[in-house]
Amino acid sequence: MGPLKGVRIIEIAGIGPGQLCGMLLADMGAEVLRIERIAAAELGVSLPARFDLMNRSRTAVALDLKRAEGVELVLELCGSADALFEGFRPGAMERLGLGPEACMARNPRLVYGRMTGWGQAGPLAGRAGHDPNYIALAGVLSCIGERGGGPVYPLNLVGDFGGGGTYLALGLLAGILEASRSGQGQVVDAAMVDGAASLMTAFHGLVAAGMWREERGSNILDGGAPFLRPYETADGQHVVIGALEPRFFRLLLEKMGFDDIDPVAQNDRSQWPALRRRFEDAFRTRTRQEWCDLLQDTDACFAPVLSLTEATRHPHATARRAYVDVDGIIQPAPAPRFSRTPSAISRPPRPAGAGAAQALTGWGIDAAKVQALGRAGVLKLADA
Secondary structure, eight states, X not given: OOTTTTOEEEEEOOSTHHHXXXXXXXXXXXXXXXXXXXXXXXXXXXXXXXXXXXGTTSEEXXXXXXXXXXXXXXXXXXXXXXXXXXXXXXXXXXXXXXXXXXXXXXXXXXXXXXXXXXOSSSTTTTSOOOHHHHHHHTTSGGGOSOTTSOOOOOTTIIIIIIIIIIHHHHHHHHHHHHHHHHSOOOEEEEEHHHHHHHHTHHHHHHHHTTOOOSSTTOSGGGTOSTTEEEEEOTTSOEEEEEOOSHHHHHHHHHHHTOTTSOGGGTTOGGGHHHHHHHHHXXXXXXXXXXXXXXXXXXXXXXXXOOOXXXXXXXXXXXXXXXXXXXXXXXXXXXXXXXSSSOOOOOSOXXXXXXXXXXXXXXXXXXXXXXXXXXXXXXXEOTTO
């Protein structure tokens, strides 16, 4: 039912950003076939398959890509695919015989996505790296943290998932849309360092305008402003306020009984240290729940800081069905939402090989060939 129903995509398995990209596309209805290395499937991974949630909504095929028969099978699949994406270092797919040229020779309309940290070219293109390296070089990491302290790593959301997997999905969809008009595929070079830099576009504008200090914790949007940051409560929990606009700030002051503070001086940075201390002292006088009772039903731009488990149970999340139970595991529902062609989690993640024979024949691969590849050890068929 999803908006991508009828779109076929080959995912050459990787971790992190590639997984997220595959999940997003599959949840939206694309038929995504995840190709895993057969050695990895046989050895197993530390996380049991049913808990590897970013592998949901699609079938994983375990294939030996070091054998010609395995490579040929992927090339045959390319013939009926709209897109393929991979996450190896530059040149790795070419060495396997599965680079863009070889795959697009089988299907000129194929969109070929390449997910890397540093990109396909440049001095660092061949280097190893991970999320913190990419966001550091993009200037993101330097902006996050308390004033006077060191940078704080914000999970692997900005590089891996924001600048990586999400931008790769966007690039693939744009390429598929263009190919439907031109009849020609193309290569999408999605680099996490590029995506992370792109996410910082607004801040470059603020720097150029002289409205951003390149010192952590000194600006409105980096925790420097006392009206846009978290605070500890009496019970050791935390709440966060985001009263950025003057009318919301005035309401916050009113609700907290700060009638001696002039709301007009909200953006007077010289007043920020004293105002922060006032907020710190005030928020420590009540528990998180008491602050919720006072502020959550107002426009003071307030929220409790919830744990992952608490977030799944919040009344707003419950009302929107933001989390779903799949195979006994509570997890985020697909996003965004579509009014006519809703996304859905079509199946829980399964071990590589489960359902592989059916999936491959559904892609037009001869059933006898599938079984022969299984017997030869080129293909792992868990359901054979």
